[in-house]
Amino acid sequence: MPQIIWRSNSIFAIVLVLQSLLNIAIFLNLPFIREVLGFVCLTFIPGFLALNLLKLEKLGLGDTVFLSVGISIALLMFFGLFLNELLPLFGILRPLSTESLIITLTFMNVLLGFILYHKQNPPKIVSFRSSLFDLNICVALVCLPILSVIGSILMNAKGDNSLLLLMMILISVCFLAVLALQRKFTLDIFYVASLTIYIAILFATWLATNYILGYDSQSEFYAFQITRNAAFWNPMKTFELERDKAMGTLSVTILPTIYSNIMGLNATWILKIVYPLFASFVPLGLYQFYLSHTKKEAAFLGVFLFIIHSLDGLGSLKEWIATIFYVP
Template sequence: MFQKTEILKRLDFLLAIIFLQSVIYMLVVFDITVARQIIGFLYFTFLPGYLIVKLLKFHFRTLETLIFSVGFSIASLMLVGLFLNELGSMAGILQPLSTIPLLVTLNLLVLVITALTCGRGASFELFDRVSFGLVKWAVPLMLPLVLSIVGAMLVNMYGDNLILLIMILTISSIATVLILKNNFTSKVYAFAVFIIGISLLYHSSLISRYLCSFGSDIAPEFYTSKHTQMNSYWSSTPPAYFSLSIGRLNNMLSITILPTVYCNLLNLDFAWIFKLISPLIFAFVPICLYHLWQEGFGDKYAFISAFFFMATGTFFSELLGLNRQMIGELFFALLLFILLYKNMNYFQRMFSFTIFGFVLVVSHYALAEIFLFLIVFAWVCMFILKRHSNNLTVGMVALFFVIMFAWYIYTSRSSVFTSFLEYADHVIREDKTIIHGEYFTHLFYLKDWIKSFQVIQEDYKKIRIFAILQGDINNTEKRDIENKIKLVMEDDCDIIWEFVDEIPVTSTGKHLYTKSLLYHD
């Protein structure tokens, strides 16, 4: 009887998936506005990954299931898009990333995974019982998100940011209450992290109907993405007129294939993919980090850590102009989760590491290089200390190394690999200049100048005090002393200027601020 009930449950779930796919087909074919965007986004961003989690029988709790569902779903969209792109072009399909091929292939994939999952006898309980504490706090916790969206609309229409200021105060108040009180569950903290994150992101990204660069790479990213979307095809060998920097961007599927998939399936303007979809995906990064910190430091301190991560200005400003990095950071966080999480068998860990590792490589080259350095360093330390761990093996390090350099060398005219070599050459040449050139001499001279100036400053203070006490130095003599000190400062400030001028130019304008300090008394 029990076995018959389980079979009926699986059959019901399979029929529910078929019905949901029928709804998706209707929404796309008849282009039902709003419903197509909302239901389509939820379907393609959660369901494929959820089915993969159930197929592999991960023993996850609700939060872990949610995070991995998003990760596997985004990875599926990128991998299916890449698969269609390559096989479609070989089969003579001119636009393999157009709506119909994408929709049919993704729905077929979902149906196959559902059948396999039912065949393996997996449980399909998505969420645990919702606690009363979470329901009680859901409405007040949603307030910052409402204020964020309404406030951004008022800024666009009337130029009034009062609501956004109230939103920031509301977030501060919620964070204070959650930190000072001790009667909250982990689900309340996690929900608060997500709402605060998406509220901060939307309060910046939704201002203006146009894309805001925030001093980052949004313009070339948009150009590269639009080039793929207009052709409904991603070229692994970009045109010769692409510069090296554009070639690097073309190598990233996170801003070529992924936005194209969302744009064609949801029929959403490309700018809104960057303003709505990417920040929403990025909002899951703080949740993943919260869960990582939760295991070691507890709910409250994990929330504080995640809050400080979101409270930095870069989180809701500069990163909004780096869509490839927002997507890449999700997989970076998931890879850290895989390395630190203990309740996985070997196959689950290797499968997740391979998928997320590949998607990180094709999402953001700098994060991939950082992660490679991180795992190499960790493995070397374990080798020296003679500590063995199944969470990180030499095979995993070698696999990531091969995937990364194979992709960067053999796609997009080796733009990323060439840039890496050029940067390494630049660092070596600059090192030689610093060690053997004039800057090395100036460094010692600068130290001597600082010591000399400190002596002059102390002597000047003594003279001023003596003059006040004795009254035997007239104003003309005081001005002569001051003029001599200023002359020394003006002559030797040129040396400091050369050092300050070597500060890398960033979008935040820190080098300009540092230079301006030279003119302050």
């Protein structure tokens, strides 16, 4: 049975390597590499390090991924707020600029990694079983988001939605196939299926147009743009209720500003790519929650029911982030 052994020193080394590669990618402005490494280093590393420091026992892979995402998002929001309030006292008037974030976030990740290394926690052993059949199905499921992206590009360029319709049919086929063949899997394929299916659906919805979807999203996009352009969060009153609510929310001001500056993506693509990726982790938490009360098949059915009732997301963008913290 394959095993992954997480030792404190190896985790610290991985953090140093990833953080160094990210800083190089930002300095050289390497396309794609900067976006991917930026998303990984922001979304997983802080939460994963904090999770290991908490010494929580009996966490499966799904729990670890979902909790890492949630803790990372929380840390980034409050760390960004801390920078926003502290750095101006030292004359740095753009505390959320790319330069400030590179230095401070690198320090945060390295510090968490160093503390974990210094504590020398007992190594964690994660065991999993997989077969060639499992890997083939996983590859097929991963193709769904790829097909969704290609179909959305085709939809935008030529108005042809045939690939998106094909993707929807394939999602139904994959759903039925995973349920019918679940006894043949050695890996818990429901985690992968839940994640990839929801990513594919959200991308098909949000990438099929060049514009931001939703009513609340417009005011949230405005608040994000104001914060990003100023590199400073100022919850000013505009005397417009929706804009004031957005300006007072860290999840649509400071959080997307951090992602935008680190990943080098403009505001529109942060909301159309990064936030759907955030929301796609919610089914993982739901599946784990349902699993504690019922069988795997019923848990997956519950997750799929949630997905088909949330085809365009989880409400406003700030509600997407709130749902991540609500699910556990």
